[in-house]
Amino acid sequence: MRRTTLDLWVGFFVIIGMAALIFLAFKVGNLGASNGGETYVVNGQFDNIGGLKVRAPVKSAGVVVGRVKEIRFDPKTYRAVVSLSLDASYQFPRDTIATILTSGLLGEQYVGLEPGGDEAMLQTGDALQITQSAVVLEKLIGQFMFDKAAEGSAPAN
Amino acid sequence: MNGLLNFIRRLGATAVEGVWRIGFAARFFVLLLRHSGQSLTRIHLTVREIYFSGVLSLLIIMVSGLFVGMVLGLQGYETLQRYGSGDALGVLVSLSLTRELGPVVAGLLFASRAGLAVTAEIGLMKTTEQLDAMDMMAVNPIARVVAPRFWGGVISMPLLAALFSAMGVLGGWLIGVVFIGVDNGAFWSQMQAAVDFRFDIMNGVIKSFVFGATVALIAVFEGYDCTPTAEGLSRAITRTVVTSALAILALDFVLTSLMFRGQS
Amino acid sequence: MVSETDNLLVSLKDVRFAYGEREILRGVNLKVPRGKVVAIMGGSGCGKTTLLRLIGGQLRATAGTVEVAGRNVSSLNTAELYEMRRRMGMLFQFGALFTDMSVFDNVAFPLREHTDLPFGLIRDMVLMKLNAVGLRGAADLMPAELSGGMARRVALARAIALDPMLIMYDEPFAGLDPISLGVIGQLIRKLNDALGATTIMVTHDIMESLQIVDYIYFVSEGGIVAEGTPDELRASKDPWVYQFIHAEPDGPVPFHYPAEALDESLIGGSAA
Structure with a gap:
């Protein structure tokens, strides 16, 4: 050769x-895609994050706008602190609501952002003021059964 | 009683020899690195070995990748559609390939195609005194023969693993989208949403690099260390394939637990 | 480095060597003067090849000194050893040609590795060396296409590519037909004289050696048992030399590998 x-x-x-x-x-x-560009980081405190994982998507109106960067437990407030890394090209008002949602009934969990009406925009290091925790299926079922039981026992009285 | 003692004695001897060989291999590796200068300054020596370990492995790697991807597509769809998530087929195929199957299966194929050939070649050169002759001509066989073959393998392997994964994804796409009828857009978009470049793909590349270096080292070592007889050569070749396969699977476990532990 | 009066190129003094427990050489004294062709002879497995490897520095003596051109081989570091080997040529038993290179590239190998000569010059030198062994026409063949005798001659051309001061041959006659054998024998003598080199040849082919060499050492049981010029040895009454020269099956070199007496092992075998 x-x-x-x-x-x-x-x-x-x-x-x-x-x-x-x-x-x-x-x-x-x-x-x-969005990865690799400029990002900024905001934090949110949640009572319960359910099955949320690092690198889960952050979506607004169904569009991926960032990723979960870090999840910590705050020993003072006994709540979970979730850092979100958001794409710098998407700006959100300061009173944006963060919710932990599930795609489909059993799908993966992600963070949904619902923009508010504030004039000022979120900056790196800001905290999201209003958060909604994950819906934990076991709790939901427990609640449902409890309600049913209460309904069932009411007429007997 | 005597049999038990003999058994323990044999076990001891095997262990001592094993440790001795590992030490010898480590010294050999240091020697190899120290004599690697020539592989870079005379790059055609390494290019030639990339040809033998990389180019000649292309066909088997690409065909195997395609088939593995097709099987993943078929089996994955069967399972996923029971839970109504056939659209996630792309995720299943691409994650299993980039994280695990690509580096591991490509590594195993590389060991039995290129690693074996390297052991046989170096072993035969030793058996026919070519290495001694080179040494007597004041040319260091480790610098001239061993190091280029090692670096050729190290360079080839990540490229082969990437090719394997890419062909696998195409195979999965072929079965999933073209034959079964999963939505083309959903296949790719779900895949892109789930596969992270740094986390999944780069870790796969790092794995394939580690496997490549391991297989290449085992192959050159077994060839260089073989007993210079026909029987010694055939045993060295067998050991290359067996040790490489075990090393790849064990290292894969270690790397996976380091890279992906506690994460999604 | 070398005094002009010192006429010895290689000298071994009380050299001992052992592979692990197995002692191969038990005190060998050997002198090779410059410009001579010296043969080392002995039965198979008596340590002849080991002697060559000691001189080339591939093995180190357990005790005693090996001197080449006035320098103690075992005291050299790797760089000095390689420097010395550039002035040595060695022909291995079956040639040890690089099977992945053509005849031309094989002969060019030492030149390319050790010199920065332009391609044209290397080509001329290679063709000259190949011409000296009569194989200039075979330059483009691969080693697999050569006969045993031709491969040996190509290896010889490769060994002399750098015009060495010392050429060593390990069994140059093994497995050759009588014609090739004669050709190689003549080449060894001619090349030595033409290059002004010194030759050490390990062999057990007594007839061919007696015709071409200047001096012969006989090695057995790890030591030199006889030595002399071909004429002296032909006239020798030493039983060992006699057995070797006349190819007697039994004598000082026993036919049997050391073992217990035959009837003992047979009876012992049936009893057990």
Whole structure:
């Protein structure tokens, strides 16, 4: 095998290998999307985050606008502190409401943002004032059964 | 009683030899790194080895990737549609490939295609005294023969694993979208929403890099260390494949638990 | 480095060598003067090849000194050893040609590795060396396409590519037909004289050696048992030399590998 032919093959190999990596990065992964751009971080305190995980999407009106960056437990307030990393091109008013929602009945959990009417916009490090916790299915079922039981026992009285 | 003692004695001997070999391999690795300069300054030596371990593995890697992706598409859809989430097929296929199957299966194929060939080549050069002859010509065989083959493997493997994953995703797409009829848009958009570049894809690339270096080191070491007889050579080749496979699976467990532990 | 009066290129003094517990050499004294062709002979497995490796520095003596060109080989570091080996050529038993390179590239290998000569010059030098062994026409063949004798000659051309001061041969005659054997024998002598080199040859082919060498050492049981010029050895009454030269099956070199007496092992075997 002549050295030039060999070089040609190796060059071809490196190019399609790189092409595969780029395909994985942009077409399969999210490198082309919001990731990698400028972001700002806001915090929100929740009574219960349910099954929310780091890197879960943050959506507003169904559009992904950021990701969950970090989840901590605050030992003073006994609440969960969730840091959201939001795309800098999306600005939200200061009185935006953050809710932990579930996609579908059993799907993954994400943070939904509902913009308020404040003039001032959220900045890095700001805290979201109004939050709604995750709906925990076990609690919901427990509540439902309790109500049913109460209904059932009421006529007997 | 005697049999038990013998068994314990054999166990001890095996353990001592194992530890000795690991130490020897570590020294060999240091020596290899110290003599790697030539692989960079005379790049055509390494390019030649990329040809043998990379280009010649292209076909098997791409075809296997395609089939693995197609099987994932078929099996994954069967399971997912029971829960009414057939649209998530893209997520299943791409995550299993980029995180695990791509690096691991490509690594196993790489070990049995390229690793085996490297062991056989170096082992045969040793058996026919070519390495001794080189040494007597004042050319260091580790710098001239071993190091380029090692670096060729290290460079080839991540590219092969990426190709494997890409072909697999295409295979899954072929089955899922073209044959079964999952929505094309949902397939790709759900995949892109779930697969993170840094977290999933880069970790997969890091894995494939580690596996490549491991397999390449095992292959050159077993070749260089083989007993210079026909039987010693065949045993060295067998050991390359077996040790590489075990090392890949064990390292995969370690890396997975380091990279993905406690996260989604 | 080397005094002009010192006429010895290689000298071994009381050299001992052991592979682990197994002692191969038990005090070997050997002298090779400059410009001579010296043969080291002995039965298979008596440590002849080990001697060559000691001189080339691939093995280190357990005790005693190996001196090449006035320097103690075991005291050299890797760089000095490689410096010394550039002035040595070694022909391995079956040639040890690089099977992935053509004949031309094989001979060019030492030149390319150790010099920065332009391509044209390297080509001329390689063709000259190949011409010296009569294989200029085979430059483009691969080693797999060569016969055993041709491969040996290519390896010889490769060994002399850098015009060495010392050429070593490990069993240059093993497995050759009588014609190739004669060709190689003549080449060894001619190249030594043409290059002004010194030759050490390990072999057990007594007939060919007697015709071309200047001096012969006989090695057995880890030591030198006889030495002399070919004429002296032909006239020798030493039983060991006699057995070797006349190829007697039994004599001082026993036919049997050391074992217990035959009837003992047979009877012992049936009883057990």
